Every structure is written in C-alpha cells, then in structure tokens.
Amino acid sequence: MAGHSQFELLRTRRFLPFFLTQALGAFNDNVFKNALVILIAFKIAGLTSADINFWSNLAAGLFILPFFLFSASAGQWAERQEKSSAIRKIKLLEVLIMMLAAVGFWLNSLPFLIGVLFLMGTQSTLFGPIKYSALPQILKPEELVGGNGLIEAGTFLTILLGTLLGGWLMAGFEWGATWVSMAVIGFAVAGWLSSRAIPPLPATANDIRIDPNVPRAILNTLGQLRGNRAVLNSVLGISWFWFFGSIFLAQLPNYTKEYLGGDESVAPMVLTLFSLGIGLGSLLCEKLSSRTVEIGLVPLGALGLTVFGVDLYFARPEAASVSGLDWRAFLDLPGNLRIAIDLALIGFFGGFYIVPLYALVQQRCPREKISRVIAANNILNALFMVVASVMAIILLNAGLNIPQLLLITAILNAIVAIYIFSLVPEFAMRFLVWIAVNLLYRVKVEGIEEHVPDEGPALLVCNHVSFVDALVLGGAVPRPVRFVMYYKIHRLPILGWIFRTAKTIPIAGSKEDPELMQRAFEAVEQALKNGEIVGIFPEGGLTRDGEMAPFRPGVERILAKTPVPVVPLAITGLWRSMWSRRDSLLGRMRLPRRLRARIGVRAAPALPPNSSAAELEAKVRELRGDLQ
Known part of the structure; x- marks a missing residue:
C-alpha cells in the first residue's frame, strides 16, 4: 500500500470530474446563501432588527425543509437513475435556479430570493443521495476512505471560500448584487460542464417505485436503516456530528464579537480555522487508517471534539474586555492563540469522526439500497439540525451564555458517543486495536x-x-x-x-x-x-x-x-x-x-x-x- 496517495484520485477521469462537480455545487450554494444574509442584514433599507431576525431564520428553515420533504423521494429516484446522467440534470437545474436568483437580486425582492433558496435546498436534496451512493461505484474499496476524505475536505473548504466570496461581493461593491448574480450563474455553468465528464454510473435498482405519498415515503426510507446495526449507528453518528457542528457554527459570529472582541475580520478567520481543521483531519484519515475503513478513528474523533470543546469554554468563559480587534490584534493578545488552536482542533477531530462513518455506510450497505440509506441519513441530519437550533434557542433564552452552550454541547457529545459505542462495541474495539497496534x-x-x-x-x-x-x-x-x-x-x-x-x-x-x-x-x-x-x-x-x-x-x-x-x-x-x-x-x-x-x-x-x-x-x- 506504500506509495499510494488519495491525491492520485484527482488525476483520474473517474473521480476528478465528480469531485469538481460537487465542490463547485457546495461553493455556489454558499456564495448565494451568504450574499443573501449580507443583503438582509445590511443592504435592504427599512428592515428592523426583528425583521432581520425573521428573514434570517426563515431563510435557514426553508433551506432545510426540502431535506425533510423530498429526501425520501430523492433516494428512490437516485436508485433508478444512471447516476452521471442524473447529476447532469441536477446541475442543469442549478443553472436555471441561479438564473432565477439573478432575477431576484435585480428585483431586490426578499420573498422571491427566499423562494429561490427553497429551490436550492431542493436541488441539494436531489444531489445528496447520488453524491454518496456514487462513491462506491467510482472508487475501489481501498480508496473509500481517501475519496471520502477528499470529498469532505473539499466540501468544507469550498463552503468556506463560497461564504467569504459571497459576503465580499455583496458587501464590497456598490453593484454587489450584480456581481453575485454573474458569479452564481458562472459557477453553476462550470459545475454543469464538469459533470459532463463524469463516466457512466449504472443504476443500482431499476425496479424501485417512487412513492408520491410523502409521509409514507419518509417512513419507508427511514425503514431502510433497519437490520444493520453498524450502518444505523453510523448514520446516527453522522447526524449527531451535524447537530454538534450546527450549534458551533451558528454561534461563531456572536461568539467572535462578544467573547473574542473581534471585528468583521476575526469571524472569517474563526470559520477558516474550523474549516481548515476539518479539511486536514479528513485528508489525514487515509494515512492513519492505511487505506482501510478504520472505524477506530471515530472514538478518537469523538474524544477530540469533547476535549477541545470543553477547553474552549475554559479558555474564555466570560465576555471579552475589549472589542473591535482585527485578526492580527486578536492573535497577539495572551490566551487567544489557545482559542484559535481549540477551534482548529475541534474541526480536525471532526474530520476523524465523520470520514470513517461515511465510508463505513458505503462499505457495509448493499449497493441496491445505498441511495435510500443516504436519503434517510439526510432526513435525520435535517431533524438533528432543527433540534440543535431549538435547543440553542431554549438554553440561550433560559440565561445561558454562548460559552456555556458550547460546553454543554461538548459534554453531550461525550454522552452520545459512549451510548453509540456501547450499542456497537466494534467501534471501541477497533479504536483500542488501532491504538495498540500503531x-x-x-x-x-x-x-x-x-x-x-x-x-x-x-x-x-x-x-x-x-x-x-x-x-x-x-x-x-x-x-x-x-x-x-x-x-x-x-x-x-x-x-x-x-x-x-x-x-x-x-x-x-x-x-x-x-x-x-x-x-x-x-x-x-x-x-x-x-x-x-x-x-x-x-x-x-x-x-x-x-x-x-x-x-x-x-x-x-x-x-x-x-x-x-x-x-x-x-x-x-x-x-x-x-x-x-x-x-x-x-x-x-x-x-x-x-x-x-x-x-x-x-x-x-x-x-x-x-x-x-x-x-x-x-x-x-x-x-x-x-x-x-
């Protein structure tokens, strides 16, 4: 196995176009989403603070809603399709949606743009089951960890870059909406062009019927998780990661301002540290696991999330005594380097946690039902993220501050990890074996x-x-x-x-x-x-x-x-x-x-x-x- 590298996949026709297609999609989604956030917060005159909160929360909810409503149908549809053709159709749909986004920016209409965001969520819902179910067809078994590592690293880094670009274009130029419109259409077209080079990926279950009854389809899709405890608990572990991550990411802007004393340059730096950490951890999984699906890394990742999540609380439990620091001044202050390292390592161990779980689902799940299992995972991800938002609102309204909320989340992570690993002792056993042998x-x-x-x-x-x-x-x-x-x-x-x-x-x-x-x-x-x-x-x-x-x-x-x-x-x-x-x-x-x-x-x-x-x-x- 020596001499092999996951980066060699980026030179192959079977993987590179797929990687570019999904990366451009994640990038473009976040260009539009963050541009819309900036538009709501700063660019539309006459909005009160309550109006801004309403439109921001509505936007977040409508983007997640399609994952509840359409993931089951998307999973059934994905099983029936030749996947490269299906991906091209989805990317063409993205081009059309981004054209509608340009119309919304030209009209300066928030309701229209929120509707476009719902369509974007629907398009992402369609792509999700195909994205992860295609990987076992594209990759050899020994490439699953490395390929998933590249996908996760690419996704989080393009989310970061898209977020930064969308905010910069909208806030930094007088005609920001025009620049954003041209960007999202251009990147959507680039994604469609890259999808045309994806080689054929045969359908895995041509006889699957798409159930028009949405509630029944959701229940049937969730039922695909029965019968395989390792897959079920891997899916629950992935959904928990999104619970954990959504709480941390949602609090970062206010945490940066109130508890780190940073200005608008510190928030992107904090997001960069988190994203780079996830990217590096994801890429390192293949090296540490010797190209096998090493689920022993999952308990190590869970341990790191808790340890550095708890340390983040003790590093800064109270509000900052200063404000308006740029990123250089922030790093120069005593104690802030520890916070920066904690944030990077939370992301780093998150990569250890998430990559083997996705690879395990792809390895252990029968090919003919993997799209539906990924769809079930997307439904649960959305549910966990909604529960995370509700929990955060309740605890913050009850008087807890943001560091205390993050501390509780880190402790909950340890409890959930212990519970999952007790249900599937194979996780803990592989962790001990991996530690001992290495x-x-x-x-x-x-x-x-x-x-x-x-x-x-x-x-x-x-x-x-x-x-x-x-x-x-x-x-x-x-x-x-x-x-x-x-x-x-x-x-x-x-x-x-x-x-x-x-x-x-x-x-x-x-x-x-x-x-x-x-x-x-x-x-x-x-x-x-x-x-x-x-x-x-x-x-x-x-x-x-x-x-x-x-x-x-x-x-x-x-x-x-x-x-x-x-x-x-x-x-x-x-x-x-x-x-x-x-x-x-x-x-x-x-x-x-x-x-x-x-x-x-x-x-x-x-x-x-x-x-x-x-x-x-x-x-x-x-x-x-x-x-x-």
Missing part, C-alpha cells in the same frame, strides 16, 4: 487490497506467531474477520474482551473439549454461509521456535463443508516481540524489546476450495520466506 508497531501490508475479496465469504489462513496475530490481521483487513481462536486466549483479560467483541470463535482440541471443537466448526460453517470472512491459524497453536508447524487437516474439513476461496496470509516480525513464546523459552520477562518495530502482513491470490492443507501450508511458507 503504538507498538509499524505495519507494512502487502496484497490485502488485491487478494481479500470485497464482499462474499472467504477463509483466511495464516501462520501463528504471537498472541496478537488476530489483532494485527484484523487491523490490516478492511472487512470484519471472524477469527477462530484457542479458547484460553479468548478468555484473556482485556484482549479477551476485544476478541469477544470481534465475535471470534473459541475452539479447543478434540481431546481437550470435543464439544467446544464441534461448536467451533459449526460456527465457522454458519459464518461462511452468511457471507462473512473467517480467519484461522491451521498450525493449531503458537510457534515455539519461530518456525512454522505443519497445517492440520481441520482446514480441509471446513472447506469440504463450505467451499469458499482461501486467501493465504503470512505475518512476519512478531517472533521477537513480547507476545510470542520466544521469551518464555529463554526465561526472560515479557517486555517490549523495541517500540514501533517493523512487522509485515502479506497476502497471496486466493486458492481454490479443494486445496489441501499441505498446499496451503506451502503457499504460506513461500509468503513468509525466511522472516520470522
């Missing part, structure tokens, strides 16, 4: 992405070197693996909890516990029939001298019952670790000899189900070579 070792993975199937059953066979072999392999293989494991290792403190959470299958020798052995074979058979990946160590025990032992015939028994592809794997570098039997033989204490030692995981092409134990052993020996 602290102790530098893992070089070869051949996994090419030879482990992306879907369907498979049997992984590997040499057995140490007590942590299953952890290392589980972290290297992007799909969940059901390992068959000696029952005493299965019961070890801490490690045993991780193994049980990963649904490992305990086994004993035929003389030791024949009943447990029989149950293990039955569990393996059922897992393979369910389309899962099962990992076994056919030597039957840890190596005692660093060399491989002959493979036992149990592997042939498994394949005779359930013929599936067999992927040979080899682990290297763990014999000299504290987790092997080497120290036991030498009478030395089990202590780490070297932190961040280099170890390897290699995979070979799958062998047929009729392969003998001896043939599988020979292939694993060849993979391992002379390395222990």
